[in-house]
Amino acid sequence: MxxxxxxxxxxxxxxxxxxxxxxxxxxxxxxxxxxxxxxHVLADVLQSATGFATPVAAxxxxxxxxxxxxSLAGAQTLGGEGYALTISSERVTLSAxxxxxxxxxxxxxxxxxxxxxxxxxxxxEIRDTPRFGWRGVMLDVCRHFFGVDDVKRVIDLMAHxxxxxxxxxxxxxxxxRIEIKAWPKLTEIGGSTQVGGGKGxxxxxxxxxxxxxxxxxxxxxxxxxxDMPGHTNAALASYAELNCDGVARExxxxxxxxxxxxxTGKELTYQFLDDVIGELAALTAGPYIHIGGDETAATxxxxxxxxxxxxxxxxxxxxxxxxxxxxxxxxKLRPGALVQQWNTNPKLMVHxxxxxxxxxxxxxxxxxRVYLDMKYTPxxxxxxxxAGIVDVQDAYAWDPxxxxxxxxxxxxxxxxxxxxxxxxxxIGDVEFFMFPRVLGAAEIAWSPATGRDWDEYKVRLGAQGxxxxxLGVNFYRxxxxxxx
Ligand code: NGO
Numbered sequence: 167m168x169x170x171x172x173x174x175x176x177x178x179x180x181x182x183x184x185x186x187x188x189x190x191x192x193x194x195x196x197x198x199x200x201x202x203x204x205x206h207v208l209a210d211v212l213q214s215a216t217g218f219a220t221p222v223a224a225x226x227x228x229x230x231x232x233x234x235x236x237s238l239a240g241a242q243t244l245g246g247e248g249y250a251l252t253i254s255s256e257r258v259t260l261s262a263x264x265x266x267x268x269x270x271x272x273x274x275x276x277x278x279x280x281x282x283x284x285x286x287x288x289x290x291e292i293r294d295t296p297r298f299g300w301r302g303v304m305l306d307v308c309r310h311f312f313g314v315d316d317v318k319r320v321i322d323l324m325a326h327x328x329x330x331x332x333x334x335x336x337x338x339x340x341x342x343r344i345e346i347k348a349w350p351k352l353t354e355i356g357g358s359t360q361v362g363g364g365k366g367x368x369x370x371x372x373x374x375x376x377x378x379x380x381x382x383x384x385x386x387x388x389x390x391x392x393d394m395p396g397h398t399n400a401a402l403a404s405y406a407e408l409n410c411d412g413v414a415r416e417x418x419x420x421x422x423x424x425x426x427x428x429x430t431g432k433e434l435t436y437q438f439l440d441d442v443i444g445e446l447a448a449l450t451a452g453p454y455i456h457i458g459g460d461e462t463a464a465t466x467x468x469x470x471x472x473x474x475x476x477x478x479x480x481x482x483x484x485x486x487x488x489x490x491x492x493x494x495x496x497x498k499l500r501p502g503a504l505v506q507q508w509n510t511n512p513k514l515m516v517h518x519x520x521x522x523x524x525x526x527x528x529x530x531x532x533x534x535r536v537y538l539d540m541k542y543t544p545x546x547x548x549x550x551x552x553a554g555i556v557d558v559q560d561a562y563a564w565d566p567x568x569x570x571x572x573x574x575x576x577x578x579x580x581x582x583x584x585x586x587x588x589x590x591x592x593i594g595d596v597e598f599f600m601f602p603r604v605l606g607a608a609e610i611a612w613s614p615a616t617g618r619d620w621d622e623y624k625v626r627l628g629a630q631g632x633x634x635x636x637l638g639v640n641f642y643r644x645x646x647x648x649x650x
Contacts, residue, residue, distance in 0.1 A: 167290050169629040170277050171605050172328055172612035174294040182255040186216045186285030187232055195237040197224020203383075204268045205236055211276045216285035228257040236268050237261045247330070247385075248295030251275070253287050266385040270294070270328050277326075281636055298566070300529055300580025301611035302331030302389070303538075303604060305596070308338035308400070309421070309587040310360050311367035316593040317377055323600070323639065325384040327608035332381055333389045333456060333582060336369075339399035339418045339426055343368045344390070348441040349405065355417065356400035361588055363419045371449060378451050389489065390446050393458030394439070395465045395473050399426040407434055421588045424463035430473040440480050447484035454504065455481050460491035471497045478503065489529070495521030504579055507570070510534045510553055519572045527579040535564050536607050538585040538599045542642050548589040549599065558627070558644040562606035563620045581611040594640045601634060601641035602627055624648060 167177045192208055194201040205222030212220050220234070228235035235257065242263050244250060249262040249271030260271040274294070278287050303324055305312065312320075321332060336344045342356030345368060357368035369377070381388045399418045406414035410429040418426075428435050443455060457477055462470050474497040478488045482500060489504040495517035499505075505521040506529045518528055531537070533553035540556040541549035554560070561583075567575045583604050590599055605627060609618070624647050631649040634641045643649060 167278065167288065167292065169626050170274060171626055171630055172609035173618070173623075173626070174274065174292045175614055176293040177290065178292075179288060179290040180254070182289040184253050184255055184258055184287045184289065186212055186218060186220070186279075186287070188218050190218065190220050190232045190234065191229040192220050192222045192234045192236065193225030193227070193229050194222065195224070195226050195235070195239050200265050201236060201238065201268070204265060204272065207269065208234070208236065208272045208275065211272060211279070212285060215279040215281070218285070228259060232257075234258040235260070238263065238265070238268070245295050246299070247328075248293075249274070250294075251292040253278075253289050253291075255289060258287065269325075269385045273326055273328055277633070281632055296328070296612045297614055298578065298580035298611045300331055300582065301329045301608060302333055302529065302580065302582030303329055303600070303607075304333035304335055304531070304582055304584035306335040306338070306585060306587040307343050308335055308341040308360070310364070310591050311341060311343060311357075312587075312593065312596065313367060314369070314373050314377060316596065318380055319593055320596065320600075321377075321381050321384055321386055323597075323637070324386060324604075326637075327605055328612050329604070329608050330385060331387050331389055331580075331582065333391060333584070335391045335393065335584075335586075337392045337400060338397045339423070341366050341368075342400040342404065344374060344446065345370045346442050346445050347371070348445065349438065351404040352401060354404070356404040359417050359419055361419055361421055371445070374449050378449065382451055387452035388450070389452060389454050389456055390450055391456035391458055392442055392446065393460065394477065395428040395430055395470065396424060396426055396460065396462040397458060398428050401428070401438075402426055405438075408432075408438060424461045427462065427464040428473075430465060430469040436476060436480065439477060440483075443480050443486075444484050447481075447486050450486065453487050454489045455484075455486045456489045456506075457481065457494070458491060459494040460508070462493065467496075492517045492521065495519070495524075495526070499524050499526050501525065504529055506531055506582065507573075508533050508537075508584070515570060518570065522573055522577045528573055528577055529579050529582050530566050530569060531582045531584050532564070532569060535561055536581065536583040536603075538583050538603055539588065539590065542644060546642075548595060550586075550588065556603065557646055558602055558606065558642075559620055559624070559646050561603040562610070562623055564610070565615050565618070566610065567615065581607055583607040597640040598642055601639050602630070602644065602647070603642075605630065
């Protein structure tokens with residue numbers, strides 16, 4: 167129980183242990199399809215640890231002998247994702263108010279089981295609820311494209327650490343990655359390349375729906391981003407008529423930012439966005455659509471403000487809520503809008519405060535802490551340095567509530583670690599940038615601030631080394647961490 171990441175709110179070891187045996191059974195209450203499915207998720211975890219195939223059935227108590235009980239009965243105080251786990255020598259009881267809580271608790275059981283050999287769980291009690299409801303990772307699939315299987319790998323690994331939002335950055339200067347049926351050239355032309363001139367790629371709507379469903383089975387919400395009005399060269403290359411001068415732009419394979427803009431004064435721009443957001447909203451299970459809004463050097467401020475205010479209406483008309491990078495804080499935000507803080511230059515952080523003053527809540531992605539594309543050390547071969555060098559300790563040793571004056575706990579919806587992919591080309595690179603830093607972000611977002619401390623954390627992180635190796639994760643062996 168000492169080595170869990172994220173650290174649970176309350177963990178009390180007890181004497182004894184529970185052993186998974188060939189006759190161990192799992193019962194679930196209530197016996198709904200969803201709970202039975204969760205029973206099988208646990209059975210798979212047990213099977214990979216012990217080799218035993220544990221049967222799953224509906225039942226209203228722990229099975230008589232050697233039982234594990236997953237229950238939604240009598241745990242109403244645990245919220246949407248909390249869980250309580252009791253392990254004694256006779257039984258294991260995992261209860262939650264919602265199925266998502268059971269799923270999170272199963273991840274705890276996964277980490278409690280020894281990697282190999284006998285399935286012995288030390289006795290004790292855990293009671294655990296997340297600090298923040300938004301615990302995210304962002305993957306930029308524009309600068310380099312990552313296919314369905316790569317994204318599923320990211321989703322699987324996120325699930326192990328109780329992360330619950332995958333933000334997909336789906337359009338940028340270098341690529342348009344989501345099929346829009348009303349505007350097919352977006353993917354035909356805009357999806358045909360990437361940084362460095364590779365072949366790029368895109369998700370068909372069928373692919374995308376498959377990812378949404380795959381994430382949902384792991385209680386992870388996919389938040390799609392169409393970046394606008396800047397970061398739009400791929401769209402401007404696909405359709406000449408989207409440009410103010412009516413001339414299509416050349417596809418772009420470099421890494422500069424801030425040179426493109428949708429034509430904010432043209433009516434066609436808003437018809438285009440209504441089609442794009444409409445099709446995307448229909449594919450989106452969660453409440454949010456991310457409209458970007460960052461780095462709009464090629465758009466006049468007054469035009470930017472009018473544009474973002476109008477686009478918010480389009481998002482709402484399609485039944486979704488707006489999320490945007492902190493720059494949208496300088497516009498009049500609709501109720502329920504979220505802003506994503508990323509700048510670390512105090513002068514620029516003013517937009518986040520403007521958003522909070524309007525009642526908007528904030529997702530924290532401070533670039534010098536959780537930008538997963540930063541180098542770990544000056545010697546790291548891939549990665550950027552504009553926000554600093556971010557070793558594992560830098561990524562962990564900060565707290566959301568004290569990051570920004572004027573932004574306190576109740577203003578914060580959560581934490582998200584973005585992985586921009588200018589230099590990141592393969593799933594192996596993705597894993598290297600994410601791991602182990604993303605575990606720190608997962609813990610910051612889940613675990614209480616009190617009791618979080620780098621010296622204690624680094625030991626728990628080191629103990630995850632064999633687990634990451636067993637999962638085949640290409641992680642950075644930081645010298646700051648005493649790897650087991
Ligand atoms: C910035 C920029 C991205 C870059 C990233 C690289 C935001 C929100 N906009 O972050 O386009 O890819 O830095 O670190």
